[in-house]
Amino acid sequence: MATAPSPLPPSAADADGAAPVASPAAAALRAIGARVTPARVRVLTLLREAPTPMSHHDVETALGPDAGDRVTLYRVLDWLAEAGLATRGVDATRVTRYAAARDGKHQNHLHFHCDDCGQVYCLDTPPPPPPELPAGFQLQRAELDLHGQCDRCNSGKA
Amino acid sequence: MATAPSPLPPSAADADGAAPVASPAAAALRAIGARVTPARVRVLTLLREAPTPMSHHDVETALGPDAGDRVTLYRVLDWLAEAGLATRGVDATRVTRYAAARDGKHQNHLHFHCDDCGQVYCLDTPPPPPPELPAGFQLQRAELDLHGQCDRCNSGKA
DNA sequence: ACCGCAAATGCAACAGAGTTGCACAAATGG
DNA sequence: CCATTTGTGCAACTCTGTTGCATTTGCGGT
Structure with missing residues (x-):
């Protein structure tokens, strides 16, 4: 399987040193009193812009060099799901997929x-x-x- | 997880050298023109008697010493699904589970x-x-x- | 602005589920 | 009973996800 199409948006992960915090992802993190880390912001932003649920591999590929450590990515995705900011799902190939849980849209x-x-x-x-x-x-x-x-x-x- | 309850029936896998072919599983195999091998008969019989879908591990444990090789078991399960005698499904823990597809009951x-x-x-x-x-x-x-x-x-x- | 601590990250090694290649054994058909 | 086709067993491997531990970093308090 060649990592699916993954039509990832152009401006997904940016704002590192210049702009302070413009992303709604960061806001969502603050809103629940969680720490705002680059990894979380990047992943959550990506998930929010993604049209379909993404696997760990999808996210890693999409973020490229900014993806950071494999394990961290697993932990971030897991944490997002645990925190209610994303939903988990297992597809037919036994791969876990994550989707941003925006305003409860993905629930239903x-x-x-x-x-x-x-x-x-x-x-x-x-x-x-x-x-x-x-x-x-x-x-x-x-x-x-x-x-x-x-x-x-x-x-x-x- | 401790390998689920697995209330395996008493007389699941037998008939090796004495009784020729009494199991309906063997009949089902013959019915589709497939080879009747001990492994297939044992697994299919087990699945048919099982009240819930079983994982590869469940089947291996349930069959005990008769389970044969791990890989063979994977192949048999896979083959059964491909042949339409069983259905595949992935559970929340990313484990594939198989269920006998009797007379189309499990389809719906x-x-x-x-x-x-x-x-x-x-x-x-x-x-x-x-x-x-x-x-x-x-x-x-x-x-x-x-x-x-x-x-x-x-x-x-x- | 600085400090400290808890939480997050990175690294490395590990674990479980499933797959692949190949040699050998067994099930059918003649 | 033999030949052919198919299934089985073994070993090694891939892939997804985990765990432990040292280091860094976000963030609140001073």
């Missing part, structure tokens, strides 16, 4: 997994109401994953 | 993932109808995964 929509290229798409369609479950079971969240072929892979084949 | 029901113990439960509730998606996208299958705490983990805590 559908994901389409392309079984061909592995890309994950976010759909605007509202999810159906979850069914009720047996007593004793507490529902935390429901996730409807659609699997199939995306338009790109679909047109390329028969 | 819900899974509840316990975020505490990682156990996967099969619910009888019928899944909601999938929404329509953008043009160019071809839906292969929809999977509704419910996440939360199971009754066991739920009662143990506050």
Whole structure:
């Protein structure tokens, strides 16, 4: 798998020494009383601009030299998820993907997994109401994953 | 995680030299014109008797000395999924789980993932109808995964 | 402006799940 | 019973994610 398309935005990670703090990511960090570190700001900014959930590898590639240590990246992603600023998800290839949890938007929509290229798409369609479950079971969240072929892979084949 | 409960049935894997072929698993294999090998019969039989999807590790543990080689087990599980005799799924801990695909039963029901113990439960509730998606996208299958705490983990805590 | 401490980072080594290549054994078909 | 095709076993490897520990750094207090 060749690291997916990843249409990363042009001006994702900047503001290191010149501009103090212009990024909304930094603001979000401050808002919850967390430390504002370059790594966190860079990663969160990237996730916020990304159109689809990103894997550790995606983030590392997208940030390039600014990605820093592999482990730090894992820890930052993990921390973001723990802090509620991002959501975690495991795709069909056993890879964990992260998405910015903006204003709760990512909590409540559908994901389409392309079984061909592995890309994950976010759909605007509202999810159906979850069914009720047996007593004793507490529902935390429901996730409807659609699997199939995306338009790109679909047109390329028969 | 201590390898899940795994209530493996008493008479799962037998019939090696004495009884010719009594297992329905073997019959299922023959039915699709595939080779009937001990490994396949043992694994498929186990999966068919299992109440929940099993991971590679679960199967290896359950079969004990009869499990054979790790790699063979991976290949058998993979083959079963490819052949349509089992279905694959990835749980919250990035572990692939397999379930026997009997008569199409496992195709169309819900899974509840316990975020505490990682156990996967099969619910009888019928899944909601999938929404329509953008043009160019071809839906292969929809999977509704419910996440939360199971009754066991739920009662143990506050 | 400076100091100190807790928290974050970097480095290195490790762990578990799954894969690949190749030689050998076994299941079918003739 | 033999030949061919397919599955199995072994060893080594890749990839994703973790853990421990020393060092640096954000940030609040002085």
